[in-house]
Amino acid sequence: MVTLPPLRLGVNVDHVATLRNARGGDRPDPVRAALAAIAAGADGITAHLREDRRHIRDDDMARLKAEISKPLNFEMAATVDMLKIALATRPHAVCLVPERREELTTEGGLDVVGQHNALAPFIARLNDAGIRVSLFIAADPAQIEMAARLRAPVIEIHTGAWCDAVVDGHAAKAKAEWQRIVAGAALARAAGLEVHAGHGLDYETAEKIAGLPEIMELNIGYYMIGEALFVGLPETVRTMRAAMDRGRKNLESGDLGRQGKA
Numbered sequence: 001m002v003t004l005p006p007l008r009l010g011v012n013v014d015h016v017a018t019l020r021n022a023r024g025g026d027r028p029d030p031v032r033a034a035l036a037a038i039a040a041g042a043d044g045i046t047a048h049l050r051e052d053r054r055h056i057r058d059d060d061m062a063r064l065k066a067e068i069s070k071p072l073n074f075e076m077a078a079t080v081d082m083l084k085i086a087l088a089t090r091p092h093a094v095c096l097v098p099e100r101r102e103e104l105t106t107e108g109g110l111d112v113v114g115q116h117n118a119l120a121p122f123i124a125r126l127n128d129a130g131i132r133v134s135l136f137i138a139a140d141p142a143q144i145e146m147a148a149r150l151r152a153p154v155i156e157i158h159t160g161a162w163c164d165a166v167v168d169g170h171a172a173k174a175k176a177e178w179q180r181i182v183a184g185a186a187l188a189r190a191a192g193l194e195v196h197a198g199h200g201l202d203y204e205t206a207e208k209i210a211g212l213p214e215i216m217e218l219n220i221g222y223y224m225i226g227e228a229l230f231v232g233l234p235e236t237v238r239t240m241r242a243a244m245d246r247g248r249k250n251l252e253s254g255d256l257g258r259q260g261k262a
């Protein structure tokens with residue numbers, strides 16, 4: 001029986017803001033959702049201030065920082081304007097993500113190999129400000145090695161391709177993506193990085209990835225906000241927490257059978 005470090009749940013409230021913005025008013029309030037998620041057991045709150053402000057707005061970030069009692073993970077593109085906002089907000093963490101205006105969601109990981117010169121000063125500036133930097137990347141060995149060379153303390157593995165393949169029933173693709181994540185998490189940990197994961201996770205995929213001992217934090221939003229419509233956000237947070245705890249316990253008790261299934 002091994003004892004693993006606790007796995008944190010960061011709840012992403014972006015899509016509460018998506019719904020709010022559909023009518024242009026103030027309701028539903030993503031800060032209220034964040035407070036409810038924390039009261040139900042979330043370990044932190046994630047929000048993505050996109051350059052086009054399609055969901056989270058500048059005042060949401062400021063209010064989240066002022067009103068929540070748990071760590072705020074500020075997702076942003078590596079731009080000078082965003083850096084200024086992050087340094088003024090002083091969140092616990094910044095996760096640098098790739099962004100394209102025309103995308104429906106964050107479709108891939110950051111190309112830290114191709115953009116290392118451009119990213120280095122952002123990472124250094126945030127490190128100097130005492131803000132924990134993570135890089136949202138695919139579980140690709142070259143990207144992981146460059147993240148470590150750039151002295152980012154954390155990576156978040158983009159789980160979107162794996163989750164899509166699981167949901168769409170593409171077993172071979174799901175298996176290949178899962179194996180990439182397993183190998184990437186091990187490589188990143190060996191390189192001294194703290195490993196997080198997120199994008200597209202639901203109860204099933206969260207339970208499974210919770211069984212990877214290297215993973216310290218999951219950031220989950222879209223699926224949970226959708227589920228919350230039916231059962232409420234507190235119940236959704238508790239159910240997600242229970243799924244993650246099951247995944248951790250399966251590994252601790254040596255029940256590794258699930259780990260091979262995509």
Ligand SMILES: CC(=O)[C@@H](O)[C@H](O)COP(=O)(O)O
Binds near residue numbers: 048
């Ligand atoms: C970077 C990331 O994975 C999250 O920000 C998530 O994508 C939610 O925001 P979008 O749906 O706008 O991509």
Ligand SMILES: NCC(=O)COP(=O)(O)O
Binds near residue numbers: 198201
């Ligand atoms: N970084 C991933 C995240 O914050 C949540 O992604 P999703 O669950 O909304 O797809």
